[in-house]
Amino acid sequence: MTTLSSTLQEMSTGLQEQLVSMRRELHRHPELSGEEHETTARIRAWLTEAGVPLRELNLTTGVLAEIQGGRPGPTILLRADIDALPVQEETGLPFASEIPGRMHACGHDFHTTSMIGAAALLQKHASTLAGNVRILFQPAEETASGAKTVIAAGALEGVSAVFGMHNKPELPVGTVGLRVGPLMASVDRFIVRVKGVGGHAGIPEATVDPIVVSSAIVGALQTLVSRNTSPHHAAVVSVCRLQVGSSWNVIPESGEMEGTVRTFQREARANLPEQMRRVVENVAAGYGAEAELEWIGMLPAVNNDAAAIELTDRVARSQGLQVVEAVSTMGGEDFALYQEQVPGAFLWMGTGGTEQWHHPKFTLNEDALSISAALFAEVAIEALQAYAK
Numbered sequence: 001m002t003t004l005s006s007t008l009q010e011m012s013t014g015l016q017e018q019l020v021s022m023r024r025e026l027h028r029h030p031e032l033s034g035e036e037h038e039t040t041a042r043i044r045a046w047l048t049e050a051g052v053p054l055r056e057l058n059l060t061t062g063v064l065a066e067i068q069g070g071r072p073g074p075t076i077l078l079r080a081d082i083d084a085l086p087v088q089e090e091t092g093l094p095f096a097s098e099i100p101g102r103m104h105a106c107g108h109d110f111h112t113t114s115m116i117g118a119a120a121l122l123q124k125h126a127s128t129l130a131g132n133v134r135i136l137f138q139p140a141e142e143t144a145s146g147a148k149t150v151i152a153a154g155a156l157e158g159v160s161a162v163f164g165m166h167n168k169p170e171l172p173v174g175t176v177g178l179r180v181g182p183l184m185a186s187v188d189r190f191i192v193r194v195k196g197v198g199g200h201a202g203i204p205e206a207t208v209d210p211i212v213v214s215s216a217i218v219g220a221l222q223t224l225v226s227r228n229t230s231p232h233h234a235a236v237v238s239v240c241r242l243q244v245g246s247s248w249n250v251i252p253e254s255g256e257m258e259g260t261v262r263t264f265q266r267e268a269r270a271n272l273p274e275q276m277r278r279v280v281e282n283v284a285a286g287y288g289a290e291a292e293l294e295w296i297g298m299l300p301a302v303n304n305d306a307a308a309i310e311l312t313d314r315v316a317r318s319q320g321l322q323v324v325e326a327v328s329t330m331g332g333e334d335f336a337l338y339q340e341q342v343p344g345a346f347l348w349m350g351t352g353g354t355e356q357w358h359h360p361k362f363t364l365n366e367d368a369l370s371i372s373a374a375l376f377a378e379v380a381i382e383a384l385q386a387y388a389k
Helices: 004-028 037-049 109-124 145-150 209-221 266-284 306-318 368-388
Strands: 063-068 069-079 130-138 159-166 175-178 181-184 185-195 235-244 255-265 290-299 302-304 324-326 344-350
Touching: 004 368, 037 063, 037 109, 037 266, 063 069, 063 109, 063 185, 069 109, 069 306, 109 130, 109 159, 109 368, 130 145, 130 368, 159 306, 175 306, 185 209, 185 266, 209 235, 209 255, 209 266, 235 266, 255 266, 266 290, 302 306, 302 344, 306 324, 306 344, 306 368, 344 368
Parallel strands: 069 130, 069 159, 159 344, 175 324
Antiparallel strands: 063 130, 175 344, 181 302, 185 255, 185 290, 235 255
């Protein structure tokens, strides 16, 4: 007996050559966050060619499509990201980036093409759908600003659940990584400004050296994880920029450091700003200096809904895919902002690559394109039934 899974897989396999061509076209022409104008035009053209209706977002970049079912029901959102990175490609591929200093080094071209495939499959089944499937091609994920913009533009209005993915180079093609709860960390940024007393390098007793103070603060910040965060929680505090002084024989007056904090648990994220402020101010005061903390909240953790993950697990297994428990990462994703408003699932899609994300030699196995398209098409169909209840 022919099943929905086998039908979608067969149809998706028939799209594979076309999907590869689309992905390589996007890969040759990467565009940075907020600049995805040609990418947007290409996506719109390919969706229109496939007969997929478009909805206007009133944004300069990004695309929203919506397949309207033959019967009333809920609305399910599938999401892909479309931006590239400021990375010089070193893969040597015949379809390598043609734009110097820019590359799809995170595989967003794969995400985009997979969801175009899913949209084409769903459009062929539109008359049988009990509800609508919205497919979002989101700009500016790499700057953590795109999801916020499209939500404000109305992309989530009326949506019952959201599904998305990220390619995972270390997982073989045909493998899907799933995890209930936190999968990717919250992302926050901090800036610490230190003010001391400058002076002559040979007369340090007449100064309050911000270099010494800054070094002490960097070391003390690590105790936030080792002594102020519960061992049942996970957190990372990284100082990634430290700028103090400009001369070999002058003790400067001030310095500045900048970094990021990553957590999985809401409680840890809520507590860390005040704990950090206390450490920064008191360490500086101990040296006779002053310091201030600027905390910039950015993204919550990607937090997968149990029911959405169970549905995805069931569909993946029905398609003969290997399901493994996803290993969580301290990397962040603005997909989390959708999950703050509606239940959703974010998964790892095995792509059998050679390098990790953001590497100049990042590659992936394009055989995963049709697999991904079929998976998300069936997930959307099953979700329409599940969320109608």
